[in-house]
Amino acid sequence: MSTVMVTLKEGQSKAEWEKVKQQVVDQGGKITHESKLITSFTAEFPKDKVHTLESNDHVSVEADQEVKTQ
Secondary structure: OEEEEEEEOOOOOHHHHHHHHHHHHHOOOEEEEEEOOOOEEEEEEOOOOOOOHHHOOOEEEEEOOOOOOO
16 A cells, blocks of 8 residues: 555645545545644555545645654
8 A cells, every 4th residue: 555644735725625626535445544733644555556646736645644742
């Protein structure tokens, strides 16, 4: 599975956010965690599926990875 973290850019509408979540599902992905504090979610895509979230101007997309504190 390929896992990405998707964050809504500042100033974007909730309607755009709902479209992005639907885009994940339409492209064969699954939202595994959603955060309300920072409008974001983690999504998994099967390795054989290509997603186009990076080309969406309303969100930031990065590989999901573990974050550690010292």
